[in-house]
Amino acid sequence: MADAAFWLMALLTVASAVVVVHHDKLLYSAIALLFTFFGVAGLYIFLWADFLAAVQVVIYVGGILVLVIFGIMLTNKITTVNISHTSMQRGAGGLLVAFVLGSLGLMITKTPWLVQHAAEPDQTVATIGRLLMMDYLLPFEVASLLLLGALIGAATLSRREE
């Protein structure tokens, strides 16, 4: 059951990701992205990372995807639903992709992965909080400084010139 559910999630993630790349209409790609995000959240749950799964849904579905759809709607007229994006140099690109895929696959199969049977942790959120506030405080603060800078920058840019 767990195996079947895992393969279902993986299939959902990969299949919707393929639709994201290949669909002619930009909005359909965005909607397919919704399923990719949910698939990835599902994969997190298989790794006992329930908090991370919820964060994934909040940030990517509630934030980034809405932003993407807003972007699509604000840049086009309502009547032009078709936004086709054509790919060029399929041959060379395909070769490169095959090469990267092959080397990644080789890497995955050759690496001696550390396999362990992890038990279900009783506290995921508390552990994450303790790690962020004690062991990784500096990276956490640097990241928040970066986000603060981005916020101030966005506010400054969007402000109308007096």
Add this chain to the structure above:
Amino acid sequence: MIVDYLIDIIPFAADWPGLVFVSVVIFCAVPVFLFIAVYALVAIYGELKVSSFMQDKIGPMGQGVGLHAGKWGLLQPIADALKLILKEDIIPTTADRKLFILAPFIVFIGAFISMAALPFSQTIIVADMNIGIFYILAVSSLGVIGIILAGWSSNNKWSLYGAMRSAAQIVSYEIPAGLSIIGVVMITGTLSMQGIIEHQSGFVWGILPNWIIFQNPFTFLSFFLFFISGVAECNRTPFDIPEAESELVAGAFTEYSGMRYAFFFLSEYANMFVVSGVAAAAFLGGWRSPIPGVLDTPGWGIMWFIGKSMFLIFMMMWFRWTWPRLRVDQLMSVCWKGFIPIAFFNIFGIGIWKLLIG
């Protein structure tokens, strides 16, 4: 909880995981769906009656002979539901057909799966997750996508305007709602719904029940922030700018008819229950009795939880029929210049209070 219980009682659960899946669908998903349907009928009747009484009318009464809406109009919501089922399903020819059909399902799924973490009593909760309250905040963002899709695929300018307004509004008001919940989590130290309610036992200040709303002045303010943001997230008046019938016909739902429209309607009512349920569980003690120790058994728990939620839903109806709607710019400035600063101040205040007073 119910899921764990099912796994415990089903023999050979480990060997027959499919059986667990089927029984979860039968014993969790179907009852939740039936609950939403029955609750929606009650809430629609309530809305008709509340709106009428507030306008000094009597509402549906079912007078006369033959086919009528029952005593006091009790059958009115059933007649409405039947009418919606029997109506012709119209899809505009210029609409984006696939997305037009998909949109109501996405909106409804967003409301439906939130119900999985609502604690109806000590034992009746579909799944008491570690991250319960955060899960509800997370999956409720699915509704935005559905509304945007509905607006876009209708290929109608009013729909698109309504969808854009709705999305901007929901995304903005999620922030003060989430920040108010952070205050609750700081006090209880857990994200699990049952954990939050467990924390609210006994008395506070000598006489009041130890609900989070009464624990300190900042949480008192937090409750109102959360509830008003919740009303805005449900697109209810005075925040119903996305639907504003005098400006936008019916906003994102203009082109929908029959059952597809009914699903949007059902989702709106389900979302109202989710917001009220979270407010009741996080601030008003959930399934705990208002007088600690009196009528505090699991059976009464269901009554207290649904009673508190229904009271908050009545408050929403009260808002709707007494206040005019806000303008778009007022709506945004209330959120970004009023609610969000107050919410941050609240988090700070709750932290100081917890450090100094406890």
